[in-house]
Structures are given as structure tokens and as C-alpha cells.
Amino acid sequence: MKNQELQKRANDVRKGIVTSVHSAKAGHPGGSLSSADVLTFLYFEEMNVDPQEPDKDSRDRFVLSKGHNAPALYSTLANRGFFPVGDLTTLRKLGSYLQGHPCIHIPGVDMSSGSLGQGVSAAVGMALGARMDRKSFRVYTLLGDGEIQEGQVWEAAMFAGFHRLDNLCVIVDNNGLQIDGPVDVVCSPYPIDQKFEAFHFHVISASAHDFDALRAAFREARATKGKPTAIILKSTKGKGVSFMENNVAWHGTAPNDEEYARAMADLEKIAEEWKKG
Numbered sequence: 001m002k003n004q005e006l007q008k009r010a011n012d013v014r015k016g017i018v019t020s021v022h023s024a025k026a027g028h029p030g031g032s033l034s035s036a037d038v039l040t041f042l043y044f045e046e047m048n049v050d051p052q053e054p055d056k057d058s059r060d061r062f063v064l065s066k067g068h069n070a071p072a073l074y075s076t077l078a079n080r081g082f083f084p085v086g087d088l089t090t091l092r093k094l095g096s097y098l099q100g101h102p103c104i105h106i107p108g109v110d111m112s113s114g115s116l117g118q119g120v121s122a123a124v125g126m127a128l129g130a131r132m133d134r135k136s137f138r139v140y141t142l143l144g145d146g147e148i149q150e151g152q153v154w155e156a157a158m159f160a161g162f163h164r165l166d167n168l169c170v171i172v173d174n175n176g177l178q179i180d181g182p183v184d185v186v187c188s189p190y191p192i193d194q195k196f197e198a199f200h201f202h203v204i205s206a207s208a209h210d211f212d213a214l215r216a217a218f219r220e221a222r223a224t225k226g227k228p229t230a231i232i233l234k235s236t237k238g239k240g241v242s243f244m245e246n247n248v249a250w251h252g253t254a255p256n257d258e259e260y261a262r263a264m265a266d267l268e269k270i271a272e273e274w275k276k277g
Contacts, residue, residue: 001045003211007274009079010040014240015267016075016088022260024092027100030250031144032072034175034208034235039076041214042140051081054107060137063123066144066173067101067113068252074098074106082108117150119143120170124156127168127228138222142171146178149187154199160228161200168228169221170201173208175237177248196230208235241266 001009013036021027043049047060064073071091078085083106090096097106101113111122123141130137143153160168172192180186189195193203202224206213214233221229237251238244241263255263 004274006037006040006044006211008271009044010037011240011267011271011274012079013040013072013075015264016078016085017071018241018255018260018263018267020071020074020088020091020098021254022257022263023089025254026092027071027254028068028252029071029241029255030177030237030244030247030252031066031173031175032069032075033239033241033244034237035069035072035142035173036076036239037209037211037235038142038171038173038214038233039072041211041218043076043080045215046218047140048137049080049108051108054082058135058137061110061123061126061139063111063119063126063139063141064102064109064113065119065123065141066116066147067119069142069144069173070098070100070102070113073102073109077106077108080108082106116144116147117152120153121156123168123170124160124165127160127165128163130167131163131165136167138167138169140169140171142173144178145172145174145176145183145189145192146186148172148189148192148195149183154195157196157199157201157230164200164226165228166225169218170196170228170230172230172232173235174232175208175235177237177246177251179248179251181248192232193230196232200227201230202227203230203232205232205234208233209239240270 017032127139206217244250
């Protein structure tokens with residue numbers, strides 16, 4: 001896809017994030033907005049998926065390890081055609097299939113999310129299973145930079161590196177903030193790249209908000225043989241909404257009606273600038 005089309009799709013994903021969290025009066029907009037571009041790239045260009053056959057055996061798999069970013073995954077899946085965009089306003093509501101963490105019964109969701117740090121283990125298991133069954137699909141998992149403070153992440157990384165799972169791509173959304181504050185103040189995970197390298201990963205660093213950089217990173221990951229890949233993406237928490245950007249207060253806070261209007265105005269302004277450009 002052309003970058004301009006991907007940018008438009010990502011902006012629609014961001015609108016869905018803000019709308020769903022506002023409707024639920026709960027949720028996690030900050031990290032969802034920072035990961036909107038990479039999820040858009042994965043589902044609209046990188047991964048082999050088909051909304052008409054969401055359970056197709058040959059599909060690539062995706063695991064949202066930082067499950068509280070469900071609004072971003074739901075909005076991406078809806079805009080990709082897995083279920084109606086209108087259903088996003090049912091987020092977290094009684095009786096809705098779109099709850100606070102993704103569940104495997106949702107069209108397009110390959111793994112239910114649990115406690116932070118667990119998703120990468122599930123992704124490693126999928127990648128190993130693909131190898132054992134001689135299947136060619138790839139497995140992608142998205143983690144937060146605060147999440148990688150969890151020990152289970154590194155147990156899974158050790159296993160993946162030892163078994164040379166080159167069909168596995170671990171993505172870290174490095175927006176620098178977690179619920180309690182800056183990650184390097186709460187419990188620094190840095191240097192993230194060197195940690196993954198120590199576990200025998202091929203490591204790529206890129207901008208999370210540059211589609212050329214994302215395309216190059218995932219091409220390099222596909223071309224890497226004999227070891228798994230970790231892509232460390234430098235991102236902006238709350239990306240696209242001016243008053244949410246780099247503001248830890250929006251990690252898990254829903255906008256009120258006035259803030260929702262301001263946020264949507266920001267996203268509409270971005271869309272208008274692209275039309276002019």
C-alpha cells in the first residue's frame with residue numbers, strides 16, 4: 001500500500017480507539033494510540049490474513065501481549081473488515097464481545113491476552129508449532145516497554161533464541177511511559193536492544209510512526225534466517241492527540257465529552273492536512 005493510504009487507515013484506527021474508549025468511559029488510550037501505526041502496517045500490508053477466512057490455517061498469527069491495548073487491536077480489526085466498525089462503541093459494555101482484553105472468540109484474534117508478559121510465550125509456542133508441523137506462517141507479538149520488566153518475557157526470549165525460531169517477530173512499543181511514570185524511572189529496561197541480542201535475537205530499531213521505516217524493518221525481519229527478530233519501535237504515547245502525547249495521565253484514562261471532541265478534532269485536522277498535501 002502507498003504510505004498515504006496507510007496513514008489514512010492509521011488515522012481511522014486512532015479515531016476508533018478514541019471513540020471506543022470514550023464510549024466505554026474506561027480503557028487505555030495512550031499506548032493504543034502509540035501502536036496504531038504498527039498495527040495498521042501489520043494488518044493492511046505485512047501479514048497474510050483474510051477477514052473472510054479469519055481462521056484460515058495458513059494465516060500469519062498475531063498475539064497482543066500488552067492486552068490492555070485492546071482498543072488499538074479492535075479498531076484495526078474492525079477497519080480491516082473482521083467485524084463492523086460500529087461495534088467499537090460497545091467496548092467493555094455488558095454483553096459485548098469486545099471486552100477490556102482481547103479474547104480468542106473474537107474474529108481475527110489468535111490468542112486471548114492475560115497478565116502482562118504472557119503473550120510472548122504463547123507466540124513462541126505458535127512459532128515452534130509451525131516449525132514442527134512444517135507450516136510457513138509467521139508469528140508476530142506486540143509488547144510494551146513497561147511490560148518487558150516481566151521475567152516471563154525473558155524466559156520466552158531465551159527459548160526462542162535457543163531454538164532459532166526465525167518465523168517469530170517480537171515487537172516492542174517503546175513509548176517510554178508506563179502507568180506509574182517513565183519506564184527508566186520505574187524500573188529501567190534499557191538497553192532493550194542489547195538484552196534481546198544477548199538472547200540470540202536479530203535486533204532492528206526503527207521509528208514507530210514512519211511507514212517507510214516500518215516496511216524496511218519487517219522486510220529485514222522476513223529475510224533473517226536462523227534466529228528470531230526483535231523490532232524495537234520508538235513511539236510517542238498518545239500519538240495523534242495533542243493533549244495526550246507523552247502524557248502518562250492518559251495511560252488508562254477515558255476522555256470526557258469535551259476531551260473526546262478535542263481529540264477527534266485533532267485527528268480530523270490531520271486528515272485534512274493529508275488531503276491538502
